[in-house]
Amino acid sequence: MTRMPMIRLFLLTLLFGAPAMAATPAPTTETAIFAGGCFWCMQPVFDNTEGVTGTVVGYTGGDVANPTYEQISTDMTGHYEAIEVTYDPSKVSYEALLDIYWHDIDPLDAGGQMYDRGQHYQTVIFVNGAAQREAAEASKKKVEAFFAPRPVATKILPAKPFYPAEDYHQRYYEKNKIRYNAYKYGSGRVQKLEKLWGEKAD
Numbered sequence: 001m002t003r004m005p006m007i008r009l010f011l012l013t014l015l016f017g018a019p020a021m022a023a024t025p026a027p028t029t030e031t032a033i034f035a036g037g038c039f040w041c042m043q044p045v046f047d048n049t050e051g052v053t054g055t056v057v058g059y060t061g062g063d064v065a066n067p068t069y070e071q072i073s074t075d076m077t078g079h080y081e082a083i084e085v086t087y088d089p090s091k092v093s094y095e096a097l098l099d100i101y102w103h104d105i106d107p108l109d110a111g112g113q114m115y116d117r118g119q120h121y122q123t124v125i126f127v128n129g130a131a132q133r134e135a136a137e138a139s140k141k142k143v144e145a146f147f148a149p150r151p152v153a154t155k156i157l158p159a160k161p162f163y164p165a166e167d168y169h170q171r172y173y174e175k176n177k178i179r180y181n182a183y184k185y186g187s188g189r190v191q192k193l194e195k196l197w198g199e200k201a202d
Contacts, residue, residue, distance in 0.1 A: 029053055030089050032097050033060060033126035033159055035080035036105040037113025040172040041184055042083040045104050047171070051092025056084045058164040060126060066163055075119045082126065084162050094132060098139040101125070102154075103200045106192055107143055110153035114187045123154040 036042045039057035046055050059067050062078030072079040085097060105123050106113055112121035125140075127133040136156045144152045164170075173180040184190060 028089065029086050030094070031128065032085045032087065032094060032132070033082055033128075033162060034085070034097075034101045035061065035082040035122065035124040035126070036101060037081070037116050037121045037123065038183070038187070038189075039081040039083050039165065039169065040180060041189055042104060043171060044173050045100055046083060046085050046097070049087075049092060049097070049100060051090075052085055052087045052097075054086040056162075056164050057169050058082060058084060058162055059120075060084075060160055060162040061124060061157065062160070065161070069166060069169070072120050073118075078119075079163075080120050080122060080124055081165075082124070082162065084164075094135050095139065098125070098136060102139065102143055103197050104193065105154070106196055107152045107154045108147060108150055108196075114189045114192055116187065125154065125156045126159040127156060128159045 034042065043055050043057055046052050059072050059077075059079040060082045061080045062072070064071065064077040064079065067077050067079055071077050072081070087094075087097065107123060110122070111117055113123065125136045127136050133156065140152060140154065140156060143154075168175070
């Protein structure tokens, strides 16, 4: 008696194939793009954020395809130094990433960041869709209220094609620790952020 069900199952498998196994859904990720001055200094804080699955530094906002660092540094391409953050929204929200971003920049500086001057060093939140725009605008209002009456210079713009920077720029803080730290502290970034944000600064 016990063998009959097994034989029937074997015959049914031959006729119709094995029962379909429930597919495991692939993890869902989203992306956020921020321009915050020197992209070397943007990468560590996001790399160390739980829920962030990857970061790439690069160029966006302009109309020149596949620009080089030398090209964007002329301020003739319309591009900004930026970081593309891939994250798992079940572990970290876009709003949380915005909060990290604000505390890693000087949002009052319209001409760049610290001693890095020029359009390609300006601060921008590049939004994908209505939900990101709504969240970005709400977060900017909070920052404006915090610094009022001083104007917040950070722009919110629609996302445009993102071009990864050259390999030597990726995770520069790991590849060239001494130079990176010399730049980070020598540029006044650390001191300025602490003055602006206090304990909330990166």
